[in-house]
Amino acid sequence: MIRIFTAMNTPLITLNDINVRLLNNNLFENLSLIIGKGQNWAITGKSGSGKSVLLQVIAGNTAVNGGSIDYHFISDINQQQITNLTTFHRFIAFAGAKHHFKTLSNTSDLYYQQRFNSSDSEDALTVLEYLQAVKVNTHIEPYWTIEKILPALKLNDLADKQIIKLSNGETKRLMIAAALIKNPVVLLLDNPLTGLDVQMRAYFNNLLSQIASSGIQIIMATSALEIPDTITNVAVLEEGELQTFTATEFKAGKHVLEAKPVINAEGLKALFTASDANNVYNDIVSMANVHIRYGDKLVLNNINWNIKQGERWALLGHNGAGKSTLLSLINGDNPQAYANNIVLFDKKRGSGESIWDIKSKIGFVSPELYQYFPTDNSCLQVIESGFYDTLGLFRPSSKARAELALEWMKALEIEKYARQLLKNIPASAQRLCLLARALIKNPALLIFDEPCQGLDDHQQQHFKSVVDTICSISNVTLIYVTHYQHEIPDSVTKVLKLEKGEVV
The missing domain is CATH 3.40.50.300 (P-loop containing nucleotide triphosphate hydrolases)
Structure with missing residues (x-):
């Protein structure tokens, strides 16, 4: 007692x-x-x-x-x-x-x-x-x-x-x-x-x-x-x-961040084979004078941003600076992309590519995705749905892809939840499932919007090391958003900072 x-x-x-x-x-x-x-x-x-x-x-x-x-x-x-x-x-x-x-x-x-x-x-x-x-x-x-x-x-x-x-x-x-x-x-x-x-x-x-x-x-x-x-x-x-x-x-008392975990690089390399990150692109993202307006509110003003393949960026800015709107133009969620000069994966938006063509090359996670993601699938099904860019698995599970989902769960130390429903596991494990979902198809571009929200010290350090390892063994491009300096992976070398919808 x-x-x-x-x-x-x-x-x-x-x-x-x-x-x-x-x-x-x-x-x-x-x-x-x-x-x-x-x-x-x-x-x-x-x-x-x-x-x-x-x-x-x-x-x-x-x-x-x-x-x-x-x-x-x-x-x-x-x-x-x-x-x-x-x-x-x-x-x-x-x-x-x-x-x-x-x-x-x-x-x-x-x-x-x-x-x-x-x-x-x-x-x-x-x-x-x-x-x-x-x-x-x-x-x-x-x-x-x-x-x-x-x-x-x-x-x-x-x-x-x-x-x-x-x-x-x-x-x-x-x-x-x-x-x-x-x-x-x-x-x-x-x-x-x-x-x-x-x-x-x-x-x-x-x-x-x-x-x-x-x-x-x-x-x-x-x-x-x-x-x-x-x-x-x-x-x-x-x-x-x-x-x-x-x-x-x-x-x-002593309450400090844990030491950097040791990651199985060979195991991650095996998971990242046949990666779309190794396909050759000139411009992953190219934006010229992008403006986004909702009614009288100018959300993004004169944004110019060029991301080459293999670059690792931190996207920073205060709450409401326009970061999520900027990411929505890249991830295919914002219809105003068609009214702007935006090139994704060497193709201009509006030149015939579909949203699904774009999403197939991107692994994405954000607080909003976590907020709205349905929770009635098992964790394995949630992660496997990353292959299809759907909010949940709406087709029969593939044995090979389910096994791959389990390997990603092991890489993120959450395999014990594999067959539990997403809604029945801790919030931190739910977030890690969505991170595994973003990684499973080995995309050319990873967009991690505040990925460490809700994770404890060990989980944050472990995930950060996984990201750095993936960046070291592949040509993956990375956009990483956070409000905490210590969460930024060591592999990040470039920064774009927004303030009130403008680049500073």
């Missing part, structure tokens, strides 16, 4: 010997934790350790199979004679790793390429409309109003923008804003810094302090390397057990 006590005498939430069983696996057994009033907690640990599940348990979204959870703050609220009190759910707000945006009619989910299709992209709420639709708690006079939240989350300039058009980092800020506007007693955040650029991460550190000062207690899952200043206590999950520290104790 694991019994954890804190220094605080007055509890806010107590987990009493809880058991959580998922897919016939005991994730937590007899796990106990007391979260005291005035404490803000960070939950950290390796990928797959159960950080997100523990947040869902506290939120009441995942049931416990044994033990109990006490929400002591409900008694305080009852003492204030609140009427029409239902359950603790009203007083807990959760901002998760994925959004669930709907169309204007609220009848269907938004889809992956919708943001780039001008007519369909209008079938979505604006940022302001989305926040106005959030049900606000009335148990207290709200401190966090829309008028206060828009500037606090730097959403003022995005208020009239359709939510489908937001960048990954902008979407993250909107989800946090929607949780905050409920004025909860407890705010649960699942990796809130993921997808935010350097400046926004620093700003968000201060914002969390403001949120805590307003009387809201924070419980967040995060990397051990990113513990905000307002955090008072840290819980470390490992193999179903919990260790707790004060934030001062934790930060004084």
Whole structure:
């Protein structure tokens, strides 16, 4: 039995010997934790350790199979004679790793390429409309109003923008804003810094302090390397057990990036045989004076970019700088490519090539692809679908290609999930499956848009080494997007930086 006590005498939430069983696996057994009033907690640990599940348990979204959870703050609220009190759910707000945006009619989910299709992209709420639709708690006079939240989350300039058009980092800020506007007693955040650029991460550190000062207690899952200043206590999950520290104790410990893993170069070379990367192209990408506009908004302005075969580029820029739009022109997802001077794989766009011709030469992964990718296939099927550039496998599996998918899973250390459904494995393993999907057809061009989101230190270092090894044994071309300098592979030698839609 694991019994954890804190220094605080007055509890806010107590987990009493809880058991959580998922897919016939005991994730937590007899796990106990007391979260005291005035404490803000960070939950950290390796990928797959159960950080997100523990947040869902506290939120009441995942049931416990044994033990109990006490929400002591409900008694305080009852003492204030609140009427029409239902359950603790009203007083807990959760901002998760994925959004669930709907169309204007609220009848269907938004889809992956919708943001780039001008007519369909209008079938979505604006940022302001989305926040106005959030049900606000009335148990207290709200401190966090829309008028206060828009500037606090730097959403003022995005208020009239359709939510489908937001960048990954902008979407993250909107989800946090929607949780905050409920004025909860407890705010649960699942990796809130993921997808935010350097400046926004620093700003968000201060914002969390403001949120805590307003009387809201924070419980967040995060990397051990990113513990905000307002955090008072840290819980470390490992193999179903919990260790707790004060934030001062934790930060004084040794929490550093792992050493660079040793990669089986010969094994990767065998996987990368018959690679399209070894076909000869003059220009992988050539853009001349590219402009992209949505209504009155100029998203990309006068972009000139030439990528030769075998070059390895980092594409950098703040949230909303235009990186995703630029990549959509290369990956065949943006119809405005036809109205611009763009050459891909030595062929001008609009000269007769199909989108599928382009996609067949590209291995692609992005936060948006992860957000919208269907999860009802097995992991092997998801990876095999990379051969066909479909969001899932819609044909009978090929034995040879399924075996190759398994070899890629081994290369990325996720083979134990091979026959599990994508939706039933940890988020980090889901992301690695999509990375394997991008690699499996050995394309001429790899586009990795924030590929290390959600990966722990070991997974990040391992994947980075896999990328560098592939670059060393082939003529593959690489475009790599990240907000973290340490994630950029050593093989990257060129940089394109965007600021407000222009090259700087």
